[in-house]
Amino acid sequence: MIEELWILPPLASARLGSSNIPCGNFCWGPSDTSPGGSGKTTLVPLESLELTSDGEVTLIPADREVVFKDKAADGSWRFRPVCPFFEVHGRWRVDGKLEEGPVTEAVLAKAGLKLADVRWTVELANLKAYQFTLDDADRVECVVELSGDDTKRTPLLAASIKGEVGKRLIPDGVTIPVGEIQLSKPTPDFPELRLRFYPPSASSTAQRISLSG
Incomplete structure (x- = not known):
């Protein structure tokens, strides 16, 4: 039985970008303090994950x-936009033994569940205007x-x-693009359950600004 679920990382940052290629992973490297160096912190490229059109x-x-x-x-x-991944982790019991880690199809099967039984609910909000006006x-x-x-x-x-009809920030019947999401398709090499967030492109951001007035 699966006793608890959570998302890792619990917090991530995305960044707008007009390129169709997401920015790759990297980490901070040592400062360049060599003779003639810049003295600035360097960046070290890391392996990255990508999703195909079918996940x-x-x-x-x-x-x-x-x-x-x-x-x-x-x-x-x-x-290039920054498009973070989120991964489902959990805690479950197998033959009375407590285990935890990434949730996979194998973990779901032990609990009598299938991938289709999993439900993701994504809530996204822009509250900048609301924070000023309440x-x-x-x-x-x-x-x-x-x-x-x-x-x-x-x-x-x-x-x-x-709020009051006729005074809403975005007119009734109108929507604005605020990004996209995509679930991964578990495979033997990458069995984890993941969701990726893609921020809106620069063109859709301009549309949002126009509609917001």
Whole structure:
């Protein structure tokens, strides 16, 4: 029986970007204090994970350098978005023995469950305006529910659904894109249950600003 579930990491940061390629993983390296060095902290590229269109996880080897932006055909530079992963961990008992770790299909099977029995609920809100006015009409939010076997990319469309009609920050019947989410498809190499968040592109951000007035 699965006794407890939680998400790791409990907190992550995303970053907007107009490039179609997510930024790869990296960590802080030692400061460059060599003779003639910059004295600045260096960055060390790490292996990254990527999701295919159907949610299969692929491993991207560490690059020789950390790439933050790509050059477009028109000569402009497009920053790569930061798209964090979230992984389901839990605690369960097998033959009376307590175990914990990443939740996989094998763990679900021991509890008599299937991947389709898993339900994800993603709630996202932009409360910047609301924090100034404390008016529910200025809340921008959305809620999306997914079955554990639904691995296609799903758009997050936010709206103003509370407060007085006619005074809502986003007009009734209008939504704005605030990103996308995608569940991973468990495989023998990557059996964990993961969700990835993709922040909205620069163009959709401009649309949001326009609609917000």
